Amino acid sequence: MIDFPFLKTGIHYLDNAATTQKPASVINAITEHYENGTANVHRGIHSLSEQATDQYEATRQAVADFINAKPEQIIFTKGTTESINIVAHSHDFTAEDEIIVSALEHHSNLVPWQQTKAKLRVIPLKEDLSLDLEAYKKLLSPNTKLVAITAMSNVLGTITPLQEIIDLAHANDTKVLVDAAQYASHFAIDMQKLKPDFLALSSHKMLGPTGVGILYTAHDLKPMQFGGDMILTVSQYESTFAPMPTKMEAGTPNIADVIAFKAALETLTKIGFDKIATHDTELLNYAIEKFSAHPEVTLYTPPNQAAVLSFNVKGSHPHDIASVFNEFKVAIRSGQHCAEPLMNTLGVPATARMSFHIYNTTADIDQAEKALEKVIKLFS
Amino acid sequence: MDLYTEIILDHYKDPQNSGTLTNPTVQVVEHNPTCGDKIHLDLKITDNKVTQIAHESEGCAISIASMSLVSDEIIGKSLEEILKLDKDYIFELLHVEISAGRIKCALLGLAAIKHAILQHQQNG
Numbered sequence: 001m002i003d004f005p006f007l008k009t010g011i012h013y014l015d016n017a018a019t020t021q022k023p024a025s026v027i028n029a030i031t032e033h034y035e036n037g038t039a040n041v042h043r044g045i046h047s048l049s050e051q052a053t054d055q056y057e058a059t060r061q062a063v064a065d066f067i068n069a070k071p072e073q074i075i076f077t078k079g080t081t082e083s084i085n086i087v088a089h090s091h092d093f094t095a096e097d098e099i100i101v102s103a104l105e106h107h108s109n110l111v112p113w114q115q116t117k118a119k120l121r122v123i124p125l126k127e128d129l130s131l132d133l134e135a136y137k138k139l140l141s142p143n144t145k146l147v148a149i150t151a152m153s154n155v156l157g158t159i160t161p162l163q164e165i166i167d168l169a170h171a172n173d174t175k176v177l178v179d180a181a182q183y184a185s186h187f188a189i190d191m192q193k194l195k196p197d198f199l200a201l202s203s204h205k206m207l208g209p210t211g212v213g214i215l216y217t218a219h220d221l222k223p224m225q226f227g228g229d230m231i232l233t234v235s236q237y238e239s240t241f242a243p244m245p246t247k248m249e250a251g252t253p254n255i256a257d258v259i260a261f262k263a264a265l266e267t268l269t270k271i272g273f274d275k276i277a278t279h280d281t282e283l284l285n286y287a288i289e290k291f292s293a294h295p296e297v298t299l300y301t302p303p304n305q306a307a308v309l310s311f312n313v314k315g316s317h318p319h320d321i322a323s324v325f326n327e328f329k330v331a332i333r334s335g336q337h338c339a340e341p342l343m344n345t346l347g348v349p350a351t352a353r354m355s356f357h358i359y360n361t362t363a364d365i366d367q368a369e370k371a372l373e374k375v376i377k378l379f380s
Numbered sequence: 381m382d383l384y385t386e387i388i389l390d391h392y393k394d395p396q397n398s399g400t401l402t403n404p405t406v407q408v409v410e411h412n413p414t415c416g417d418k419i420h421l422d423l424k425i426t427d428n429k430v431t432q433i434a435h436e437s438e439g440c441a442i443s444i445a446s447m448s449l450v451s452d453e454i455i456g457k458s459l460e461e462i463l464k465l466d467k468d469y470i471f472e473l474l475h476v477e478i479s480a481g482r483i484k485c486a487l488l489g490l491a492a493i494k495h496a497i498l499q500h501q502q503n504g
């Protein structure tokens with residue numbers, strides 16, 4: 001059994017798509033670093049600094065193993081958002097260039113591309129809320145420089161047909177960035193099979209600490225920040241930069257949290273993605289069964305859905321749903337989920353959302369259903 | 381304490397002063413970008429006093445009930461009096477404790493009214 005100290009709070013935490021709870025091993029790794037291991041990395045001869053550097057680099061190796069990549073392809077960032085911004089910053093798109101995103105994207109995989117000179121093209125959703133692959137094929141053109149696509153929607157839980165999207169892009173000589181912020185916590189990722197050009201993820205959605213993200217890159221990139229650590233030589237008027245990935249990590253990094261992220265990856269590996277997928281499916285099906293029994297409820301259920309269930313209740317605003325759920329100690333998210341264009345596509349101002357992880361049980365959903373019954377009583 | 385009291389539910393389901401005015405002195409649209417709440421507000425101002433108010437509100441129970449309650453209260457009040465109203469005044473009207481996460485919802489209506497008044501004063 002893995003120890004998740006938050007379980008003692010008695011809160012039914014169903015907001016895992018926002019961030020996950022942390023196992024004791026992660027919390028202990030942070031404490032251990034600050035109590036016995038504090039030192040800067042890459043800059044000391046003393047033992048503490050060497051130890052911190054070893055541990056910091058051990059997480060890089062662990063991430064590389066986790067996604068089947070090489071450590072020099074792994075850049076530490078502060079999260080998915082920063083990872084995506086680095087890739088956007090690293091390319092000089094022109095007004096002739098086109099970037100394809102999907103209608104499912106989180107703002108962090110949309111707004112950075114809006115800031116480039118390139119034209120945005122959007123893969124629409126079909127009636128059943130799945131991505132329209134035929135439309136995607138038509139959007140690919142000689143001008144398409146990049147496809148930026150989520151692997152799993154944070155609003156609907158949709159698993160996108162990644163391999164097909166990547167293969168089609170590559171056949172078109174187009175690079176692909178994968179937003180794996182949600183996906184990486186629920187499914188195994190293999191860079192050698194998938195072969196994206198870039199992939200972004202966040203530790204805090206994977207049982208790890210906040211403030212740590214990963215950018216996997218198959219290509220050399222342009223630094224976005226300059227300063228200490230990222231240089232090779234510095235003279236008064238110019239500098240040369242270290243090789244990848246060092247040149248992408250200017251300044252003192254988030255050492256403690258990077259070190260603790262390794263404990264999170266070990267926890268996910270120990271549980272195993274087969275078990276996580278089985279558990280996710282069980283809870284999702286149970287929640288759909290319970291909630292669909294109430295005619296006042298609208299559920300958003302695309303094909304290939306995992307671990308996330310958005311819903312609305314007749315006569316009520318999602319914020320009120322979340323407030324009532326909170327009275328029942330059930331934590332859910334309500335609002336636009338950083339996906340305003342998707343809300344417009346769905347034709348609703350907002351949704352309420354339950355999202356699951358390994359420590360959730362059917363008892364959490366039973367409690368959510370009690371809260372749902374109160375919502376219906378109050379508003380429908 | 382229960383957030384969804386009868387007062388709040390009544391005002392949410394049947395808001396006071398909902399609709400539009402035929403000859404408003406000033407009109408504003410107030411948004412809450414984090415949740416998509418939206419209020420269209422019309423004010424009629426005569427002799428430095430609000431004499432009529434109408435609103436069309438989309439949003440949660442807290443924001444709509446708050447708009448409805450405050451709309452009844454401000455008729456006949458002077459612009460200066462209204463500009464001095466603060467969040468405690470709204471909390472008293474609502475009669476419930478509002479958690480930090482819902483304060484923006486509770487204050488949206490008052491914010492709309494104040495914006496309308498300021499806009500009116502700027503236009504002279």
Ligand SMILES: Cc1ncc(COP(=O)(O)O)c(C=O)c1O
Binds near residue numbers: 108
């Ligand atoms: C699909 C998706 N992409 C990107 C992000 C942004 O991640 P972060 O806030 O950790 O940078 C999130 C999480 O909010 C997400 O769910």
